[in-house]
Amino acid sequence: MSKWKELARPNNLSILGLKETLEGGQTFSWCPTSTITWIGCFRSKVVELKFKDGMLFWKTPNSGTITEEEIKDYLWLDSEYDGAVDQLPWRSDHVLAKCVKALPGLTILNQPLDEVLFYFILSSAKSIPQIKEIGSLVCQKWGKSLGNNLWSFPGWSKLSKVSEDEFRKLKLGYRAKYIHNVAQVVGNDPYYFSTISQLSYIDAKSELIRLPGVGPKIADCALLFGATKTEAFPIDTWIAKVLDSHYGLESFTYSQKALFARKHFGLFCGLAQQFLFSGERLGLIKSK
DNA sequence: CATCAGGACACAG
DNA sequence: CTGTGTCCTGAT
Structure with a gap:
Protein backbone atom coordinates (compact mmCIF):
# COMPACT_ATOMS: atom_id res chain seq x y z
CA MET A 1 0.00 0.00 0.00
CA SER A 2 1.52 3.29 -1.08
CA LYS A 3 1.58 6.32 1.18
CA TRP A 4 -0.09 9.65 0.58
CA LYS A 5 2.22 12.17 -1.03
CA GLU A 6 1.89 15.87 -0.56
CA LEU A 7 0.98 17.87 -3.64
CA ALA A 8 2.41 21.35 -3.52
CA ARG A 9 -0.15 24.10 -3.88
CA PRO A 10 0.91 27.71 -4.04
CA ASN A 11 -2.28 29.19 -2.61
CA ASN A 12 -5.55 28.39 -0.96
CA LEU A 13 -7.68 25.49 -2.04
CA SER A 14 -10.98 24.48 -0.49
CA ILE A 15 -12.74 21.19 -0.09
CA LEU A 16 -15.78 22.60 -1.88
CA GLY A 17 -13.69 23.92 -4.76
CA LEU A 18 -12.01 20.54 -5.20
CA LYS A 19 -15.30 18.68 -4.88
CA GLU A 20 -16.92 20.81 -7.54
CA THR A 21 -13.90 20.42 -9.81
CA LEU A 22 -14.11 16.64 -9.63
CA GLU A 23 -17.87 16.14 -9.38
CA GLY A 24 -19.34 19.27 -10.94
CA GLY A 25 -19.80 17.98 -14.45
CA GLN A 26 -16.57 18.75 -16.30
CA THR A 27 -15.30 15.21 -15.80
CA PHE A 28 -17.17 11.96 -15.30
CA SER A 29 -14.21 9.84 -14.26
CA TRP A 30 -14.09 10.54 -10.51
CA CYS A 31 -15.92 9.07 -7.54
CA PRO A 32 -15.85 10.22 -3.94
CA THR A 33 -14.59 7.51 -1.58
CA SER A 34 -15.19 9.57 1.56
CA THR A 35 -15.97 13.20 2.32
CA ILE A 36 -12.31 14.14 1.73
CA THR A 37 -11.05 11.53 -0.76
CA TRP A 38 -11.67 10.73 -4.43
CA ILE A 39 -10.57 8.06 -6.86
CA GLY A 40 -10.50 8.59 -10.58
CA CYS A 41 -8.53 8.12 -13.73
CA PHE A 42 -7.20 9.98 -16.73
CA ARG A 43 -5.01 8.80 -19.59
CA SER A 44 -5.59 5.25 -18.34
CA LYS A 45 -3.98 5.99 -14.98
CA VAL A 46 -5.68 5.67 -11.61
CA VAL A 47 -5.14 8.33 -8.97
CA GLU A 48 -6.46 8.96 -5.50
CA LEU A 49 -6.73 12.43 -4.04
CA LYS A 50 -7.17 13.53 -0.45
CA PHE A 51 -7.77 16.98 0.96
CA LYS A 52 -6.90 17.41 4.62
CA ASP A 53 -5.91 20.36 6.75
CA GLY A 54 -5.77 22.66 3.75
CA MET A 55 -3.36 20.40 1.89
CA LEU A 56 -3.82 18.15 -1.11
CA PHE A 57 -2.36 14.64 -1.16
CA TRP A 58 -2.20 11.98 -3.87
CA LYS A 59 -1.28 8.37 -4.44
CA THR A 60 -1.60 5.68 -7.07
CA PRO A 61 -3.28 2.49 -5.86
CA ASN A 62 -1.54 -0.07 -8.03
CA SER A 63 1.96 1.37 -8.41
CA GLY A 64 1.09 3.36 -11.52
CA THR A 65 3.63 5.35 -13.44
CA ILE A 66 2.03 8.71 -12.94
CA THR A 67 4.12 11.64 -11.76
CA GLU A 68 3.38 14.60 -9.56
CA GLU A 69 3.90 16.90 -12.54
CA GLU A 70 1.22 15.10 -14.53
CA ILE A 71 -1.27 15.49 -11.71
CA LYS A 72 -0.49 19.17 -11.26
CA ASP A 73 -0.90 19.69 -14.98
CA TYR A 74 -4.21 17.86 -14.94
CA LEU A 75 -5.53 19.83 -11.96
CA TRP A 76 -4.22 23.20 -13.23
CA LEU A 77 -2.32 23.65 -9.97
CA ASP A 78 0.13 26.33 -10.93
CA SER A 79 0.64 30.03 -10.54
CA GLU A 80 -1.11 30.75 -13.84
CA TYR A 81 -4.38 29.72 -12.24
CA ASP A 82 -4.20 32.50 -9.65
CA GLY A 83 -3.56 35.04 -12.37
CA ALA A 84 -6.52 33.75 -14.34
CA VAL A 85 -8.87 34.07 -11.38
CA ASP A 86 -7.57 37.54 -10.68
CA GLN A 87 -8.27 38.61 -14.25
CA LEU A 88 -11.94 37.72 -13.96
CA PRO A 89 -14.19 40.76 -13.40
CA TRP A 90 -15.06 39.82 -9.83
CA ARG A 91 -14.24 43.31 -8.60
CA SER A 92 -17.20 44.75 -10.45
CA ASP A 93 -19.37 41.66 -10.68
CA HIS A 94 -20.97 40.73 -7.36
CA VAL A 95 -22.59 37.54 -8.62
CA LEU A 96 -19.29 36.20 -9.87
CA ALA A 97 -17.52 37.44 -6.75
CA LYS A 98 -19.85 35.42 -4.56
CA CYS A 99 -19.07 32.23 -6.48
CA VAL A 100 -15.32 32.84 -6.57
CA LYS A 101 -15.26 33.49 -2.84
CA ALA A 102 -17.31 30.40 -2.01
CA LEU A 103 -15.31 28.01 -4.20
CA PRO A 104 -11.58 28.65 -3.71
CA GLY A 105 -9.43 26.50 -5.94
CA LEU A 106 -12.18 25.50 -8.38
CA THR A 107 -10.23 24.82 -11.56
CA ILE A 108 -10.69 23.74 -15.14
CA LEU A 109 -9.17 20.29 -15.54
CA ASN A 110 -6.76 19.57 -18.37
CA GLN A 111 -8.34 16.39 -19.67
CA PRO A 112 -7.65 14.32 -22.81
CA ALA A 227 -7.89 21.54 -24.93
CA THR A 228 -7.30 24.28 -22.32
CA LYS A 229 -9.16 26.85 -24.41
CA THR A 230 -10.40 29.14 -21.65
CA GLU A 231 -12.00 31.44 -24.25
CA ALA A 232 -14.67 28.77 -24.64
CA PHE A 233 -17.89 29.61 -22.79
CA PRO A 234 -20.33 26.68 -22.88
CA ILE A 235 -23.92 27.86 -22.55
CA ASP A 236 -26.19 25.19 -21.17
CA THR A 237 -29.61 25.68 -19.63
CA TRP A 238 -28.10 26.43 -16.20
CA ILE A 239 -25.78 29.13 -17.43
CA ALA A 240 -28.49 30.52 -19.67
CA LYS A 241 -30.66 30.80 -16.57
CA VAL A 242 -27.91 32.63 -14.67
CA LEU A 243 -27.39 35.04 -17.55
CA ASP A 244 -31.14 35.64 -17.77
CA SER A 245 -31.80 36.27 -14.11
CA HIS A 246 -28.59 37.90 -12.90
CA TYR A 247 -27.34 39.72 -15.97
CA GLY A 248 -30.67 40.77 -17.45
CA LEU A 249 -30.31 38.84 -20.70
CA GLU A 250 -33.82 37.34 -20.86
CA SER A 251 -34.45 38.75 -24.30
CA PHE A 252 -31.02 37.81 -25.69
CA THR A 253 -30.61 35.04 -28.22
CA TYR A 254 -28.08 32.25 -27.74
CA SER A 255 -25.38 33.95 -29.81
CA GLN A 256 -26.01 37.30 -28.15
CA LYS A 257 -25.46 35.66 -24.79
CA ALA A 258 -22.24 34.10 -26.06
CA LEU A 259 -21.00 37.48 -27.25
CA PHE A 260 -21.90 39.15 -23.98
CA ALA A 261 -20.08 36.46 -21.98
CA ARG A 262 -16.80 36.79 -23.87
CA LYS A 263 -16.87 40.54 -23.61
CA HIS A 264 -17.87 40.70 -19.97
CA PHE A 265 -15.82 37.83 -18.52
CA GLY A 266 -12.80 38.20 -20.79
CA LEU A 267 -10.06 35.83 -21.89
CA PHE A 268 -10.72 33.36 -19.09
CA CYS A 269 -14.50 33.36 -19.49
CA GLY A 270 -14.52 29.56 -19.39
CA LEU A 271 -13.28 29.69 -15.82
CA ALA A 272 -15.96 32.24 -14.96
CA GLN A 273 -18.52 29.91 -16.49
CA GLN A 274 -17.40 27.12 -14.17
CA PHE A 275 -17.69 29.33 -11.09
CA LEU A 276 -21.16 30.50 -12.10
CA PHE A 277 -22.24 27.00 -13.04
CA SER A 278 -21.22 25.54 -9.69
CA GLY A 279 -22.58 28.55 -7.84
CA GLU A 280 -25.96 28.10 -9.46
CA ARG A 281 -25.92 24.33 -8.99
CA LEU A 282 -25.14 24.69 -5.29
CA GLY A 283 -27.70 27.43 -4.79
CA LEU A 284 -25.06 29.97 -3.80
CA ILE A 285 -26.72 32.60 -5.95
CA LYS A 286 -30.41 32.84 -5.47
CA SER A 287 -32.46 33.23 -8.63
CA LYS A 288 -35.08 35.87 -8.88
C1' DC B 1 -49.82 8.08 -17.65
C1' DA B 2 -47.70 12.63 -19.32
C1' DT B 3 -43.95 15.70 -19.28
C1' DC B 4 -39.24 17.14 -19.58
C1' DA B 5 -34.21 16.92 -19.11
C1' DG B 6 -26.69 20.07 -18.57
C1' DG B 7 -28.47 19.38 -26.93
C1' DA B 8 -28.44 18.65 -31.91
C1' DC B 9 -30.66 18.44 -36.17
C1' DA B 10 -33.94 19.09 -39.80
C1' DC B 11 -37.02 22.09 -41.49
C1' DA B 12 -39.72 26.23 -41.80
C1' DG B 13 -40.12 31.37 -41.86
C1' DC C 1 -29.85 33.55 -39.02
C1' DT C 2 -33.92 32.80 -35.56
C1' DG C 3 -37.78 29.80 -34.07
C1' DT C 4 -40.08 24.89 -33.33
C1' DG C 5 -40.80 19.64 -33.31
C1' DT C 6 -38.34 15.26 -32.91
C1' DC C 7 -35.09 12.02 -31.11
C1' DC C 8 -33.92 7.70 -26.74
C1' DT C 9 -34.34 6.89 -21.97
C1' DG C 10 -35.19 7.55 -17.28
C1' DA C 11 -36.76 10.49 -13.47
C1' DT C 12 -40.66 12.95 -11.51
Whole structure:
Protein backbone atom coordinates (compact mmCIF):
# COMPACT_ATOMS: atom_id res chain seq x y z
CA MET A 1 0.00 0.00 0.00
CA SER A 2 1.52 3.29 -1.08
CA LYS A 3 1.58 6.32 1.18
CA TRP A 4 -0.09 9.65 0.58
CA LYS A 5 2.22 12.17 -1.03
CA GLU A 6 1.89 15.87 -0.56
CA LEU A 7 0.98 17.87 -3.64
CA ALA A 8 2.41 21.35 -3.52
CA ARG A 9 -0.15 24.10 -3.88
CA PRO A 10 0.91 27.71 -4.04
CA ASN A 11 -2.28 29.19 -2.61
CA ASN A 12 -5.55 28.39 -0.96
CA LEU A 13 -7.68 25.49 -2.04
CA SER A 14 -10.98 24.48 -0.49
CA ILE A 15 -12.74 21.19 -0.09
CA LEU A 16 -15.78 22.60 -1.88
CA GLY A 17 -13.69 23.92 -4.76
CA LEU A 18 -12.01 20.54 -5.20
CA LYS A 19 -15.30 18.68 -4.88
CA GLU A 20 -16.92 20.81 -7.54
CA THR A 21 -13.90 20.42 -9.81
CA LEU A 22 -14.11 16.64 -9.63
CA GLU A 23 -17.87 16.14 -9.38
CA GLY A 24 -19.34 19.27 -10.94
CA GLY A 25 -19.80 17.98 -14.45
CA GLN A 26 -16.57 18.75 -16.30
CA THR A 27 -15.30 15.21 -15.80
CA PHE A 28 -17.17 11.96 -15.30
CA SER A 29 -14.21 9.84 -14.26
CA TRP A 30 -14.09 10.54 -10.51
CA CYS A 31 -15.92 9.07 -7.54
CA PRO A 32 -15.85 10.22 -3.94
CA THR A 33 -14.59 7.51 -1.58
CA SER A 34 -15.19 9.57 1.56
CA THR A 35 -15.97 13.20 2.32
CA ILE A 36 -12.31 14.14 1.73
CA THR A 37 -11.05 11.53 -0.76
CA TRP A 38 -11.67 10.73 -4.43
CA ILE A 39 -10.57 8.06 -6.86
CA GLY A 40 -10.50 8.59 -10.58
CA CYS A 41 -8.53 8.12 -13.73
CA PHE A 42 -7.20 9.98 -16.73
CA ARG A 43 -5.01 8.80 -19.59
CA SER A 44 -5.59 5.25 -18.34
CA LYS A 45 -3.98 5.99 -14.98
CA VAL A 46 -5.68 5.67 -11.61
CA VAL A 47 -5.14 8.33 -8.97
CA GLU A 48 -6.46 8.96 -5.50
CA LEU A 49 -6.73 12.43 -4.04
CA LYS A 50 -7.17 13.53 -0.45
CA PHE A 51 -7.77 16.98 0.96
CA LYS A 52 -6.90 17.41 4.62
CA ASP A 53 -5.91 20.36 6.75
CA GLY A 54 -5.77 22.66 3.75
CA MET A 55 -3.36 20.40 1.89
CA LEU A 56 -3.82 18.15 -1.11
CA PHE A 57 -2.36 14.64 -1.16
CA TRP A 58 -2.20 11.98 -3.87
CA LYS A 59 -1.28 8.37 -4.44
CA THR A 60 -1.60 5.68 -7.07
CA PRO A 61 -3.28 2.49 -5.86
CA ASN A 62 -1.54 -0.07 -8.03
CA SER A 63 1.96 1.37 -8.41
CA GLY A 64 1.09 3.36 -11.52
CA THR A 65 3.63 5.35 -13.44
CA ILE A 66 2.03 8.71 -12.94
CA THR A 67 4.12 11.64 -11.76
CA GLU A 68 3.38 14.60 -9.56
CA GLU A 69 3.90 16.90 -12.54
CA GLU A 70 1.22 15.10 -14.53
CA ILE A 71 -1.27 15.49 -11.71
CA LYS A 72 -0.49 19.17 -11.26
CA ASP A 73 -0.90 19.69 -14.98
CA TYR A 74 -4.21 17.86 -14.94
CA LEU A 75 -5.53 19.83 -11.96
CA TRP A 76 -4.22 23.20 -13.23
CA LEU A 77 -2.32 23.65 -9.97
CA ASP A 78 0.13 26.33 -10.93
CA SER A 79 0.64 30.03 -10.54
CA GLU A 80 -1.11 30.75 -13.84
CA TYR A 81 -4.38 29.72 -12.24
CA ASP A 82 -4.20 32.50 -9.65
CA GLY A 83 -3.56 35.04 -12.37
CA ALA A 84 -6.52 33.75 -14.34
CA VAL A 85 -8.87 34.07 -11.38
CA ASP A 86 -7.57 37.54 -10.68
CA GLN A 87 -8.27 38.61 -14.25
CA LEU A 88 -11.94 37.72 -13.96
CA PRO A 89 -14.19 40.76 -13.40
CA TRP A 90 -15.06 39.82 -9.83
CA ARG A 91 -14.24 43.31 -8.60
CA SER A 92 -17.20 44.75 -10.45
CA ASP A 93 -19.37 41.66 -10.68
CA HIS A 94 -20.97 40.73 -7.36
CA VAL A 95 -22.59 37.54 -8.62
CA LEU A 96 -19.29 36.20 -9.87
CA ALA A 97 -17.52 37.44 -6.75
CA LYS A 98 -19.85 35.42 -4.56
CA CYS A 99 -19.07 32.23 -6.48
CA VAL A 100 -15.32 32.84 -6.57
CA LYS A 101 -15.26 33.49 -2.84
CA ALA A 102 -17.31 30.40 -2.01
CA LEU A 103 -15.31 28.01 -4.20
CA PRO A 104 -11.58 28.65 -3.71
CA GLY A 105 -9.43 26.50 -5.94
CA LEU A 106 -12.18 25.50 -8.38
CA THR A 107 -10.23 24.82 -11.56
CA ILE A 108 -10.69 23.74 -15.14
CA LEU A 109 -9.17 20.29 -15.54
CA ASN A 110 -6.76 19.57 -18.37
CA GLN A 111 -8.34 16.39 -19.67
CA PRO A 112 -7.65 14.32 -22.81
CA LEU A 113 -9.66 15.83 -25.67
CA ASP A 114 -10.79 12.55 -27.21
CA GLU A 115 -12.27 11.34 -23.95
CA VAL A 116 -13.94 14.66 -23.14
CA LEU A 117 -15.58 14.80 -26.55
CA PHE A 118 -16.93 11.30 -26.05
CA TYR A 119 -18.51 12.11 -22.69
CA PHE A 120 -20.02 15.38 -23.81
CA ILE A 121 -21.64 13.84 -26.86
CA LEU A 122 -23.33 11.56 -24.34
CA SER A 123 -24.28 14.49 -22.12
CA SER A 124 -27.12 15.76 -24.29
CA ALA A 125 -30.29 15.93 -22.17
CA LYS A 126 -28.73 13.80 -19.43
CA SER A 127 -27.85 14.44 -15.80
CA ILE A 128 -24.37 13.90 -14.38
CA PRO A 129 -25.15 10.44 -12.85
CA GLN A 130 -26.70 9.31 -16.14
CA ILE A 131 -23.71 10.46 -18.18
CA LYS A 132 -21.41 8.63 -15.79
CA GLU A 133 -23.49 5.50 -16.09
CA ILE A 134 -23.76 5.19 -19.86
CA GLY A 135 -20.15 6.34 -20.33
CA SER A 136 -18.95 3.74 -17.89
CA LEU A 137 -20.95 1.03 -19.69
CA VAL A 138 -19.06 1.80 -22.90
CA CYS A 139 -15.71 1.86 -21.09
CA GLN A 140 -16.48 -1.42 -19.33
CA LYS A 141 -17.32 -3.09 -22.60
CA TRP A 142 -14.49 -1.83 -24.83
CA GLY A 143 -11.93 -0.24 -22.50
CA LYS A 144 -9.52 -2.05 -20.23
CA SER A 145 -9.99 -2.59 -16.54
CA LEU A 146 -7.84 -0.39 -14.35
CA GLY A 147 -8.92 -2.02 -11.11
CA ASN A 148 -10.88 -0.23 -8.41
CA ASN A 149 -14.05 -0.45 -10.47
CA LEU A 150 -12.57 1.90 -13.08
CA TRP A 151 -12.12 1.40 -16.81
CA SER A 152 -10.12 3.31 -19.38
CA PHE A 153 -11.70 5.17 -22.29
CA PRO A 154 -11.39 2.72 -25.20
CA GLY A 155 -10.41 5.37 -27.75
CA TRP A 156 -12.22 6.31 -30.95
CA SER A 157 -10.33 3.79 -33.03
CA LYS A 158 -11.83 0.93 -31.06
CA LEU A 159 -15.26 2.58 -31.02
CA SER A 160 -15.18 2.89 -34.82
CA LYS A 161 -15.59 -0.89 -35.03
CA VAL A 162 -18.74 -0.87 -32.90
CA SER A 163 -22.17 -0.74 -34.52
CA GLU A 164 -24.79 1.85 -33.65
CA ASP A 165 -27.04 -0.92 -32.42
CA GLU A 166 -24.49 -2.13 -29.89
CA PHE A 167 -24.34 1.39 -28.46
CA ARG A 168 -28.11 1.49 -28.28
CA LYS A 169 -28.09 -1.66 -26.24
CA LEU A 170 -26.03 0.24 -23.67
CA LYS A 171 -28.82 2.81 -23.30
CA LEU A 172 -27.20 5.59 -25.30
CA GLY A 173 -30.47 6.28 -27.12
CA TYR A 174 -30.23 8.72 -30.03
CA ARG A 175 -26.63 9.47 -28.94
CA ALA A 176 -25.66 6.02 -30.25
CA LYS A 177 -25.78 7.26 -33.82
CA TYR A 178 -23.65 10.29 -32.95
CA ILE A 179 -20.95 8.22 -31.25
CA HIS A 180 -20.93 5.71 -34.08
CA ASN A 181 -20.73 8.35 -36.80
CA VAL A 182 -18.09 10.46 -35.05
CA ALA A 183 -16.00 7.32 -34.59
CA GLN A 184 -16.13 6.73 -38.36
CA VAL A 185 -14.70 10.22 -38.92
CA VAL A 186 -12.03 10.47 -36.22
CA GLY A 187 -11.38 6.81 -35.42
CA ASN A 188 -8.83 6.26 -38.15
CA ASP A 189 -7.10 9.62 -37.89
CA PRO A 190 -4.42 9.40 -35.18
CA TYR A 191 -3.70 13.12 -35.47
CA TYR A 192 -7.26 14.42 -35.35
CA PHE A 193 -7.29 15.53 -31.72
CA SER A 194 -3.73 16.80 -31.53
CA THR A 195 -4.44 18.88 -34.62
CA ILE A 196 -7.61 20.32 -33.13
CA SER A 197 -5.77 21.21 -29.93
CA GLN A 198 -3.22 23.24 -31.83
CA LEU A 199 -5.77 25.32 -33.70
CA SER A 200 -7.06 28.64 -32.42
CA TYR A 201 -10.25 28.52 -30.39
CA ILE A 202 -12.38 29.77 -33.28
CA ASP A 203 -10.89 27.37 -35.84
CA ALA A 204 -10.99 24.41 -33.47
CA LYS A 205 -14.63 25.09 -32.68
CA SER A 206 -15.77 25.32 -36.29
CA GLU A 207 -13.91 22.10 -36.97
CA LEU A 208 -15.55 20.24 -34.06
CA ILE A 209 -19.01 21.47 -34.98
CA ARG A 210 -18.71 19.62 -38.28
CA LEU A 211 -18.94 16.35 -36.33
CA PRO A 212 -22.43 14.82 -36.07
CA GLY A 213 -23.97 15.42 -32.66
CA VAL A 214 -21.57 18.24 -31.85
CA GLY A 215 -23.12 21.69 -31.67
CA PRO A 216 -21.78 24.92 -30.18
CA LYS A 217 -22.33 23.86 -26.56
CA ILE A 218 -20.60 20.49 -26.75
CA ALA A 219 -17.77 21.93 -28.85
CA ASP A 220 -17.19 24.57 -26.18
CA CYS A 221 -17.17 21.95 -23.42
CA ALA A 222 -14.68 19.82 -25.33
CA LEU A 223 -12.37 22.75 -25.99
CA LEU A 224 -12.58 24.16 -22.47
CA PHE A 225 -12.14 20.89 -20.60
CA GLY A 226 -10.06 19.00 -23.15
CA ALA A 227 -7.89 21.54 -24.93
CA THR A 228 -7.30 24.28 -22.32
CA LYS A 229 -9.16 26.85 -24.41
CA THR A 230 -10.40 29.14 -21.65
CA GLU A 231 -12.00 31.44 -24.25
CA ALA A 232 -14.67 28.77 -24.64
CA PHE A 233 -17.89 29.61 -22.79
CA PRO A 234 -20.33 26.68 -22.88
CA ILE A 235 -23.92 27.86 -22.55
CA ASP A 236 -26.19 25.19 -21.17
CA THR A 237 -29.61 25.68 -19.63
CA TRP A 238 -28.10 26.43 -16.20
CA ILE A 239 -25.78 29.13 -17.43
CA ALA A 240 -28.49 30.52 -19.67
CA LYS A 241 -30.66 30.80 -16.57
CA VAL A 242 -27.91 32.63 -14.67
CA LEU A 243 -27.39 35.04 -17.55
CA ASP A 244 -31.14 35.64 -17.77
CA SER A 245 -31.80 36.27 -14.11
CA HIS A 246 -28.59 37.90 -12.90
CA TYR A 247 -27.34 39.72 -15.97
CA GLY A 248 -30.67 40.77 -17.45
CA LEU A 249 -30.31 38.84 -20.70
CA GLU A 250 -33.82 37.34 -20.86
CA SER A 251 -34.45 38.75 -24.30
CA PHE A 252 -31.02 37.81 -25.69
CA THR A 253 -30.61 35.04 -28.22
CA TYR A 254 -28.08 32.25 -27.74
CA SER A 255 -25.38 33.95 -29.81
CA GLN A 256 -26.01 37.30 -28.15
CA LYS A 257 -25.46 35.66 -24.79
CA ALA A 258 -22.24 34.10 -26.06
CA LEU A 259 -21.00 37.48 -27.25
CA PHE A 260 -21.90 39.15 -23.98
CA ALA A 261 -20.08 36.46 -21.98
CA ARG A 262 -16.80 36.79 -23.87
CA LYS A 263 -16.87 40.54 -23.61
CA HIS A 264 -17.87 40.70 -19.97
CA PHE A 265 -15.82 37.83 -18.52
CA GLY A 266 -12.80 38.20 -20.79
CA LEU A 267 -10.06 35.83 -21.89
CA PHE A 268 -10.72 33.36 -19.09
CA CYS A 269 -14.50 33.36 -19.49
CA GLY A 270 -14.52 29.56 -19.39
CA LEU A 271 -13.28 29.69 -15.82
CA ALA A 272 -15.96 32.24 -14.96
CA GLN A 273 -18.52 29.91 -16.49
CA GLN A 274 -17.40 27.12 -14.17
CA PHE A 275 -17.69 29.33 -11.09
CA LEU A 276 -21.16 30.50 -12.10
CA PHE A 277 -22.24 27.00 -13.04
CA SER A 278 -21.22 25.54 -9.69
CA GLY A 279 -22.58 28.55 -7.84
CA GLU A 280 -25.96 28.10 -9.46
CA ARG A 281 -25.92 24.33 -8.99
CA LEU A 282 -25.14 24.69 -5.29
CA GLY A 283 -27.70 27.43 -4.79
CA LEU A 284 -25.06 29.97 -3.80
CA ILE A 285 -26.72 32.60 -5.95
CA LYS A 286 -30.41 32.84 -5.47
CA SER A 287 -32.46 33.23 -8.63
CA LYS A 288 -35.08 35.87 -8.88
C1' DC B 1 -49.82 8.08 -17.65
C1' DA B 2 -47.70 12.63 -19.32
C1' DT B 3 -43.95 15.70 -19.28
C1' DC B 4 -39.24 17.14 -19.58
C1' DA B 5 -34.21 16.92 -19.11
C1' DG B 6 -26.69 20.07 -18.57
C1' DG B 7 -28.47 19.38 -26.93
C1' DA B 8 -28.44 18.65 -31.91
C1' DC B 9 -30.66 18.44 -36.17
C1' DA B 10 -33.94 19.09 -39.80
C1' DC B 11 -37.02 22.09 -41.49
C1' DA B 12 -39.72 26.23 -41.80
C1' DG B 13 -40.12 31.37 -41.86
C1' DC C 1 -29.85 33.55 -39.02
C1' DT C 2 -33.92 32.80 -35.56
C1' DG C 3 -37.78 29.80 -34.07
C1' DT C 4 -40.08 24.89 -33.33
C1' DG C 5 -40.80 19.64 -33.31
C1' DT C 6 -38.34 15.26 -32.91
C1' DC C 7 -35.09 12.02 -31.11
C1' DC C 8 -33.92 7.70 -26.74
C1' DT C 9 -34.34 6.89 -21.97
C1' DG C 10 -35.19 7.55 -17.28
C1' DA C 11 -36.76 10.49 -13.47
C1' DT C 12 -40.66 12.95 -11.51
